[in-house]
Amino acid sequence: MPGRDADMRASASSAAITLRTCWRCARPPFLVLAPLCAGLAVTSAWHDGQAPGGVSALLVLIAALLAHAAVNLFNEHHDFVSGLDATTVRTPFSGGSGSLPRHPAVAEAVRRAAFACLAGVVAIGAWCLWRSGPVMLLYGLLGMALVVAYTGWLTRRPWLCLAAPGVGFGTLMVVGANQALTGAFSATALAASLVPTLMVSALLLANQLPDIEPDRLAGRHHLAIVLGPKRAARLVAVLVLAAFAVIPLAWLGGWLPAWAMLMWLAAPAALRLAVGLWRLPAEVSPGDPAPLLPWLGLNVALLLVSLALLNLGLWLAA
Structure with missing residues (x-):
């Protein structure tokens, strides 16, 4: 019947829009970060002579992906319902996906998708606990707290907001996942985790620079607001350079193999980024983030390449 066919087409179209919007709100281009971080748990286990099974490694990578997607989905939902989306100038690296302002009716579905991802993390976490x-309960509870509290609570506490992304992607995804795979604490995993701990916190701080004014008006109080663009950019530079300094220091201490120095192939880009951020002007126009974009893009690329090289170094040393 024509009426029924039309209803079915409308329902199918609505479902497709919902799925597409949830997918975009998960910010898939950025989800590659999670397996690179969790990959360090696997490659550090290989280096320590404890090769995890394929299924175990896969579950750890899936949990990392779901946790990252959950954070992004919660963030998109919160920014939409709080009105922040309406005042933010979006860039490829900040301001969210912009999907919910185009499809506001999907907001509740995005929230449910975030909880579904979180449920998947809990299920895999229960396997890790078993x-x-x-000890895995400590990692799990801290990870859950970071996922749920980041957007609505931690973004109002400057230093916690800076530390939280690095702790999540560094300490929890590397040290915690390594312990889940091997059943033991690993100094190699701890040393390797310092790289994403520093660089992911630097990434989130840098990506807050274009949103200082909208975030301030929305009641947030992160470190970019407290320090201002120039000093916050310089802190990003320091964190990035500190991440590179970790590798030779950890090698000298016997915690990382010499092959980990492969990450230093990206050192020229890190130096270029640090110099560019250090020279950033004191004021960045809230309506014109264009001067920041080359550095934000380089920061993202540097993080991903550095983690890939570190993973490769640990794998070659295994």
């Missing part, structure tokens, strides 16, 4: 014992 496999590696009660």
